[in-house]
Amino acid sequence: MSEAQAPTQTQIPVTVLTGYLGSGKTTLLNRILSENHGRRYAVIVNEFGEIGIDNDLIVESDEEIYEMNNGCVCCTVRGDLVRVVEGLMRRPGRFDAILVETTGLADPAPVAQTFFMDEDVRAKTRLDAVVALVDAKHLPLRLKDSKEAEDQIAFADVVVLNKTDLVTPEELAQVEATVRAINPSARIHRTERSGVNLTEVLDRGAFDLKRVLDSDPHFLDSDDQHDHDGHHGHHDHAHASPIHDVSVKSVSLRGGEMDPKKFFPWIEKITQMEGPNILRLKGVIALKDDPDRYVLQGVHMIIEGDHQRPWKADEKHESRLVFIGRDLDEDRLRKSFEACQAA
Amino acid sequence: MPTVAPLDLNGHCIAALFIGDVPYFALADGTVHRLDYGHKTLQIHDGLLAATLDQAGSQLITGGEDGKVCASAGDSVETLAEVGRKWVSSVAAGPQGSVAYAVGRSASVRFSDGRSREFQHARTVEGLAFSPKGMRFAVARYNGVTLHFPATDGKPTELEWAGAHTAVTFSPDGNFVVTSMQENALHGWKLADGKHMRMTGYPGKVKSLSWSAKGKWLASSGASAAIVWPFQAKDGPMGKAPLELGTRGNALVTCVACHPSEDIVAIGYNDGMVLAVRFADAKEVLLRRPGKGPVTAMMWDKGERRIAFGTDAGDCGVIDITG
Structure with a gap:
């Protein structure tokens, strides 16, 4: 077990956005990029989507999962992120934080693990949080046809339950219960049109051991309502x-x-x-x-x-x-x- | 006493080298600086990712975040290829003015007459190197290396070894291919029979490799000493211990550059120090005191008297070993 590294001033925070096509990911991304919070972002995307991302610094990378040669099948990193982050960090004056947008089919584990397992990436950046966008209307369908939708929720520190205006209150309660069942420790925010307060998404320190559980x-x-037998x-x-x-x-x-x-x-x-x-x-x-x-x-x-x-x-x-x-x-x-x- | 002529720049130095007698410094911001009767600067890319000297030693070959591959010398720049908004992440210089470059999962070779050939791979092209003999180049990729023969329609040769290979080099005699890997190790193949060589035990990633004169040794970074593997025997370093030169208790080697003709290696550390160490007796000479950042690039000149060096903080310069 490694002792936690004290985050240094120079470590650039990284927010990972996961979620299916149509979940509102690009809308949220554009809000983060355009709202007046004084931060400049570098954005790493797996594919340039049809909806434009309005930012000076966008890097496209091909998802590249590398298994480590240590016999551990779950010890995977994203080779493309290692390379792109290394490249970005050679010109550090251009941005204050990094956003990684993954495709709906991406496994979030190698993305997160890159920020712990790769020594160079870890020295210069710190994973702030994994944010999952969930389409309240289509989640049940997504869970039926893919393991990835479930993984993204299980992995998230923050779940933005989006498009709540498209479902009935009963459906919403059911979807939220499903999310909660998959991940009891994530923060869930109900939104329409990705209208979550950005302070609930950015600078969460979800992997920072000094903060990790305080924000939880x-x-x-x-x-906790889900902690039914907590008292006895x-x-x-x-x-x-x-x-x-x-x-x-x-x-x-x-x-x-x-x-x-x-x-x-x-x-x-x-x-x-x-x-x-x-x-x-x-x-x-x-x-x-x-x-x-x-x-x-x-x-x-x-x-x-x-x-x-x-x-x-x-x-x-x-x-x-x-x-x-x-x-x-x-x-x-x-x-x-x-x-x-x-x- | 060695002397250092500093050149204080601002930014990560990708390559420090000589074209003729002129030292060049290619920075990540896309500028190329040279000391040619004064400090001169040329903006070549919007973001420079890879740089190398061409085989004739007359041009700097660069690849950038702007999707361009350029050849430059002095004040002249020629754009050899443009691939749009993807990064050109690696470049290599081949025989007769040919150039190879990597973009995502494709590796292309551009011949001096402007023709080019593209080779698609199933996984990202991480590193490129030309063979010292003939028109053949190697692609480092996940789970091994692919050798292409771009001048013919010959089938590529696949060298397999599980894991992510991030850089590749041929031995100067063309008998060995060596890669550095994501997991703090080198891997080698003897091309004649495909025999594997595992070179492990590094505490960090190996980012710098340099063959000594006539390819007798391969020096590498990634440890508290320069790890120098013997390649004199026909099976390379198998079963042999490497030399550990310039060991320091409190620093890591980040860059190595072997002397062009003698068994001496210049070793750059993560605190900016540079030592020269002789293989025969491990005798050390201090060439440069610690500076602002890790040494990222070094090259000896043809006269074997000067070393151009650069760091990730931009405090570059030229060391004159004769003072």
């Missing part, structure tokens, strides 16, 4: 999918103070063995005899952890961990997690 009320708040159990139940076409699920675990001698080997082993099935993981861990909260975040097998800040006097010393993924053995995860608790 669903994760920390035990009154030591764990949440797995969020079962309300519809048939969803194969991603989340497992939320809760426990007391952890024995670091047990917990760290356990999380290392779990991420090694289950890495391909784990899309994202996030956690706050209370370590025995440690005055600081220990925070964790991971993408497949890549996991980062760091001491975040001292526990506040009124905070309960408890450990919480959420896995989002496929084929997760909830029972085994829970039992082995609980076995790491300090005696």
Whole structure:
């Protein structure tokens, strides 16, 4: 496990926009580029769409997934992003932030992993957040015919549930419940015409261990409406999918103070063995005899952890961990997690 | 005592080289600077991504973010190719004035008479190199290297090795092809029999490769020392340990340039320092103290007396090793 790197001033923030054609991605992109926030963006797109993107600095790149030669099938990076980001960063004065627009069929994991696994990219940029645009009307259909739509939601830090004006309140509630079932820790914003407040999309620090879970009320708040047994159990139940076409699920675990001698080997082993099935993981861990909260975040097998800040006097010393993924053995995860608790 | 004539520029230096006796510095912003009775500047690209010297040593070949491939020398610029709004990410210079360039998944060769041939690949063309003998060039790609014979309709030769190959070079005798890879390693093939060579153990990516005189050694960056692999034997470096030259505890080697005739390598570090180190006894001479940024480019002149160098911060210059 690598210790988190302190972000430096020179690290350029990167926002990844995912979503299907027609989800409102280009509309949001153009809003980010045109609104008066004083930031200049470099935009990386996989294909120049039919709707123009209004920006000086647009780079087209061919999606190029590179498996690393280390025997780990989920350790993939986007070779095109490595090259383009490297090129862009050689002329750093032109922009303050980077937007990566992926196609609707793109797997978000290699995109995110590029910013952790490639030493050069990581030295100069930091992944700020993965934002998924979801078309409220067509999501059920998308989930039926593709795994990518589900992956994009599972992977997102922010879900913009767009085109809410095209569905009934009941349909909207159902779609939102589906999104929530796939990803219990993402922030969801309901919008029409991609009209989300840009502060909800930009500068989220979703991968910044100092901030990662503070911006995540669903994760920390035990009154979370989806956390049904939060008041009496030591764990949440797995969020079962309300519809048939969803194969991603989340497992939320809760426990007391952890024995670091047990917990760290356990999380290392779990991420090694289950890495391909784990899309994202996030956690706050209370370590025995440690005055600081220990925070964790991971993408497949890549996991980062760091001491975040001292526990506040009124905070309960408890450990919480959420896995989002496929084929997760909830029972085994829970039992082995609980076995790491300090005696 | 070696002396340094500094040239303080603003921006990442992609290539530092000599055309005749004149030092040239190609920057990422698309400007090319030269020290020819004073500092002269030419804007060639809107964003320069790759640069190399042509085989005659008389022109600078460049590729840019503006989709252009240019040949330049002094104040003259010729546009050899234009591909629109895609990046020209790699260039290589071949025999008889030919030039190869990469755009996305295609590699093209332009002959000196203006004809050109395009070769499509299933994956992105990451690196290009011409063979020292004959009209043959190599494309580094995902899972290996493709060798093309652009002057004939001969079928390409595929060299396979799993992983992402990001740059490629031929040994000066044409017997070996070596790539650098995404995962901190080099991979080599002996062309006669396709034998593999794995050169691993680097803590960082290998971004700079340089063959010593007559191709006896291959120097590489990517570690706290220059890693220099022996290629004298018929099977190359297999089963042999590399030399580790110019080891520093607190710095990484970012650029290497072998002396044109002697077994000496100039080593540039991530703090801007440059050392010259002799292979035989690992004796080191300081050529340049640390500067503003990592050394990104170096080349010796034909007189074997001067080294043009550049860094990612733009503090470039010319080292005169005789003082």
